[in-house]
Amino acid sequence: MTNYQSQNYIRISATTLTPPSARNHEAEMAKLIDVTRCIGCKACQAACMEWNDLRSTVGTFHGTLENPMDLDPQTWTLMRFTEHENDKGDLEWLIRKDGCMHCEDPGCLKACPAPGAIVQYENGIVDFISENCIGCGYCVKGCPFNIPRISQVDHKSYKCTLCSDRVAVNLEPACVKACPTGAILFGSKQNMTDWAGERVEDLKSRGFENAGLYDPPGVSGTHVMYVLHHADTPSIYAGLPDNPKISATVEFWKGLIKPVALLGVAAAVVSGFMHWVIAGPNEVQPEDEEEAHRIIEGKNAPKSPPEAAT
Amino acid sequence: MTRPRGTLIRNDTVTRINHWITALCFVLLMISGLSMFDPLLYWLSAFFGGGQWARQAHPWIGIVLLISYSGLIIQFWRDNLWNMDDVRWMMAIRRVLANEEEGVPEVARFNAGQKFVFWSMAILVPVLFVTGLVIWEYYFGTWTSIPTQRAALLIHSLCAIGAILIWIVHVYAAIWVRGSMRAMTQGYVTPGWAWRHHRKWFRSLVATGSSGPRPNAVRREAGE
Numbered sequence: 304m305t306n307y308q309s310q311n312y313i314r315i316s317a318t319t320l321t322p323p324s325a326r327n328h329e330a331e332m333a334k335l336i337d338v339t340r341c342i343g344c345k346a347c348q349a350a351c352m353e354w355n356d357l358r359s360t361v362g363t364f365h366g367t368l369e370n371p372m373d374l375d376p377q378t379w380t381l382m383r384f385t386e387h388e389n390d391k392g393d394l395e396w397l398i399r400k401d402g403c404m405h406c407e408d409p410g411c412l413k414a415c416p417a418p419g420a421i422v423q424y425e426n427g428i429v430d431f432i433s434e435n436c437i438g439c440g441y442c443v444k445g446c447p448f449n450i451p452r453i454s455q456v457d458h459k460s461y462k463c464t465l466c467s468d469r470v471a472v473n474l475e476p477a478c479v480k481a482c483p484t485g486a487i488l489f490g491s492k493q494n495m496t497d498w499a500g501e502r503v504e505d506l507k508s509r510g511f512e513n514a515g516l517y518d519p520p521g522v523s524g525t526h527v528m529y530v531l532h533h534a535d536t537p538s539i540y541a542g543l544p545d546n547p548k549i550s551a552t553v554e555f556w557k558g559l560i561k562p563v564a565l566l567g568v569a570a571a572v573v574s575g576f577m578h579w580v581i582a583g584p585n586e587v588q589p590e591d592e593e594e595a596h597r598i599i600e601g602k603n604a605p606k607s608p609p610e611a612a613t
Numbered sequence: 614m615t616r617p618r619g620t621l622i623r624n625d626t627v628t629r630i631n632h633w634i635t636a637l638c639f640v641l642l643m644i645s646g647l648s649m650f651d652p653l654l655y656w657l658s659a660f661f662g663g664g665q666w667a668r669q670a671h672p673w674i675g676i677v678l679l680i681s682y683s684g685l686i687i688q689f690w691r692d693n694l695w696n697m698d699d700v701r702w703m704m705a706i707r708r709v710l711a712n713e714e715e716g717v718p719e720v721a722r723f724n725a726g727q728k729f730v731f732w733s734m735a736i737l738v739p740v741l742f743v744t745g746l747v748i749w750e751y752y753f754g755t756w757t758s759i760p761t762q763r764a765a766l767l768i769h770s771l772c773a774i775g776a777i778l779i780w781i782v783h784v785y786a787a788i789w790v791r792g793s794m795r796a797m798t799q800g801y802v803t804p805g806w807a808w809r810h811h812r813k814w815f816r817s818l819v820a821t822g823s824s825g826p827r828p829n830a831v832r833r834e835a836g837e
Binding site for chain 2: 316317318319416417418435437438439440441443444449453455458550552553555556560561564565567568571572575578579582583584585586587588589591592593594595596598599602
């Protein structure tokens with residue numbers, strides 16, 4: 304997306320400065336996806352395409368309801384269908400709307416090397432500012448949910464914006480607006496958490512003992528949350544990570560080694576300079592040239608007869 | 614290239630061209646790579662016309678460097694084979710650093726420091742190349758798993774920092790040991806330079822009547 308809210312960032316990728324944050328009274332927002340109420344109609348998927356003017360290439364039929372088969376630069380949200388056999392041997396049809404989770408601690412933003420290509424607004428939305436994106440794919444490595452997709456056409460990274468353009472003018476995201484069963488809700492994170500609590504209680508009373516809210520603490524919570532009937536095993540929902548967190552490899556690469564590497568390089572340069580000051584250049588001396596010429600001449604001089612040498 | 618009479622060829626023309634192609638690639642890779650490594654250095658991407666260009670150019674320059682450095686390996690590996698003299702030379706490194714080379718074990722075409730630079734790069738360049746392919750989003754973004762790509766990014770960064778440190782040593786040594794720079798620009802050194810820094814190499818040239826860079830090289834200057 305382009306940038307709609309320039310004065311209320313909490314994080315900007317690849318910058319060490321404090322982002323502009325004058326407008327700091329905004330509530331943290333969240334989208335709540337109640338998987339237990341989803342009927343898999345894909346209205347949200349269609350609404351996302353409509354509002355964002357996305358038209359993915361028509362793929363091929365794979366014999367499942369999942370269509371297209373994966374997120375792509377033109378598919379920012381996707382219904383994932385899982386046929387799960389529970390302990391009793393009953394079939395459960397698990398349908399999860401996949402897309403960016405808008406982490407409170409976003410791995411994509413942490414990994415991004417381009418200043419201002421990924422921002423996080425005060426309301427919690429994590430947004431890609433496409434004009435600053437350089438297409439390196441670091442966000443793909445940083446993301447614990449495997450969400451961003453790089454376009455082969457314009458070399459930019461794309462994902463759900465949580466309709467930051469709509470939210471900025473007090474509209475709910477397009478998917479929320481389109482959902483016919485009320486399975487997708489949008490509001491302040493507090494309200495959504497409270498509402499999810501009621502839902503979870505209701506589900507528990509109806510036999511779903513492990514029902515719960517998916518708001519993973521490993522990424523300091525997310526601004527897209529799920530109500531799951533089996534919150535103890537999120538991975539049965541088409542591979543939703545059980546305990547997502549930014550990979551230790553990424554944390555190390557974007558954390559400790561940056562300052563250490565730069566200090567090391569600086570230290571090497573300074574050591575070189577200090578050596579120059581203390582020991583100075585190593586110059587060939589006239590004696591070296593004389594000695595070398597003496598040896599060359601000795602070699603080239605006419606050889607004495609072997610008998611004279613003995 | 615004209616060469617003053619009596620001087621010795623340190624690096625012939627092919628070697629010098631090969632070296633400077635490698636050097637140019639290395640510097641460009643360093644600039645574009647550092648711009649993506651640390652946000653503090655993102656401005657370096659301006660040398661390429663912006664971040665998109667730096668990101669796009671980097672792997673292609675890497676391919677040229679791999680080919681170019683392979684050429685250097687072919688030309689230099691024999692003279693860089695490690696032996697016990699190198700260990701003794703390393704033991705005497707303090708004297709070398711103090712510009713007191715008398716009494717330090719005699720050095721053939723390359724000393725232990727140069728060999729260290731050569732072999733370090735001979736290992737780092739292929740590792741950088743392979744890890745670089747893994748993280749080359751445009752062509753190979755879907756070839757490996759994301760955890761593999763994360764590991765490749767980390768290894769690539771660490772190796773690049775190692776290579777930059779070695780490059781600094783290499784560049785400083787060329788500035789410090791006077792006459793070395795000309796050996797790679799114009800290609801020749803004086804006999805005194807060879808005597809002072811690479812005595813074993815000098816002796817081998819004199820013994821075979823060669824004007825360098827290798828003992829068995831044919832004389833290129835008539836009447837010398």
